[in-house]
Amino acid sequence: MPEDQDIISFQGVTVRYGRVTALEDVTFNIPCGSSTAVLGGNGAGKSTLLRAVMGWQRLAAGEIRIGDEHPHHARPRLAYVPQRHSVDWDFPITVRGVVEQGRYPALRLFRRLAKSDHDQVNAAMEELGIAHLADRQIRMLSGGQQQRVFLARAVAQGGDIFLLDEPFAGLDLFGSEELTHILRGWAVQGRTVLAAVHDLGIARSCFTRGVLLKTRLVAVGLIDDVLSPINIDSAYRGGRCVHEGHTHAAGHGEARP
């Protein structure tokens, strides 16, 4: 078992938006150094879970600890990668400009980027294979390259826990394969990845562990155990919310037993 230092623990976590309960009494641990897919249908609480780890969400009950710290105090360890379509890619900024943003939180007011910051930015761009695109405006990139810019910015932050909100959304086949390759590499390096994922096939091929949600915790553990037919059925089709179950059964071939 990993030491306390090296787990993200959820203890009876409950989140409510007004009268709607987004997460209810969720308890599990994630060992650091693993790559975990957060799975579930729309409204199952995937994004809410990530937001809670970031400390954005007031918990109605329960507690989240990162190592032995509250999420607010663990912020330097956390790197958040927003959904790709959440920004305007016409924005007048270059690839290097975006990756440099990863260093902003570490900078004091009035301080400029130091040589060590530039080194980290360059190293991150090298690692993600976008160094040759550094001076491009970000619209001039493919979807996969745009995703790698976001990942490079997260790497430049220098944290060890990566939270990815739907990183595969909108990527074509080639882009998905590229991203799968990168995330597998990260898992080997011992980086902790927690990603909200829609596609069960991608989850199987890309992540070693899974958390399956349907407001409550359905299953947690190794990805193949989590994505057993029974678990999938109860997460995507079972329960009271019939109308949601239908949508998802239609959207995911794998959801059918």
Add this chain to the structure above:
Amino acid sequence: MNLHALLISPFSYEFMRRALFSAVLLGVSGGLIGCVLVLRRLALMGDALSHSLLPGVAAAWYFFGTSTTALFFGGLAAGLLTALGSALLSRMTRVKEDAAFGSLFIVFFAAGVALVSKLPSRINLADFLFGNVLGVSAGELRLATAVSVLTVLVFVLFYRSVLLETFDPVFHRATGGRGGLVHMGFLTLTVLNLVAAMQTMGIVLALGLFLLPAVSAYLWCDRFLTMLLLSVAFAVVDSALGIVLSFHAGLASGAAIVLCLGVVFVVSALFSPRHGALGALKLGTERRPAA
């Protein structure tokens, strides 16, 4: 008419110098504010905000006369009331924020027009709406200076926060940024600039000084800092040109400045090699790849 008579002699008048300084100073801050308005797609909201200042200014005039301080706080109160009011309205009712803003500002504007029509006849509604260079008092020039300096300071000191909040608010928040604070601060700064620009630009046209240079710069630049600087340059040069034009042609100063900026905008939209209309035609491709 020689160059001296064209460009220099108008400024032998005190009021022309004041108008020039005021327009140029507000060009600097307006050029900066405009970039954020354009990039965050708040252009129409800014327009609504500027119209909503009228009742505050008119009421201040009604009760306190031409005191700059009173006009300033009147406009400020009306602007903030609209911004906060529509934010509240959209949270607490079914109405979405754009509709809330649109409804509130038009009611405010109507109230303003009604108030102005009840003011003593020596006050001209057109001056309120379209600007009058003759109107810039020493007090108003001081106000323009203060607002401009404040705006530049905010952009210099909080450049990184402004950039992050404009480009990627979610990431800004994830790195511990106070997004709500930055946004409210920005709205307040916008209102301050609008109020300060009211004398030379007029309420209806003030936003032109913010928006047009920024949109024009947006068509030329692929870097945020370059866009800010180019936008300021457009705003400053065209403000000065507009003041000169308004002197010689006897035009409302706001209209003259906006027309000068309009020329730059149309030229940019047509001829910018990478983002302009003609460039796109020449390439024979649609500029925007499918998402």
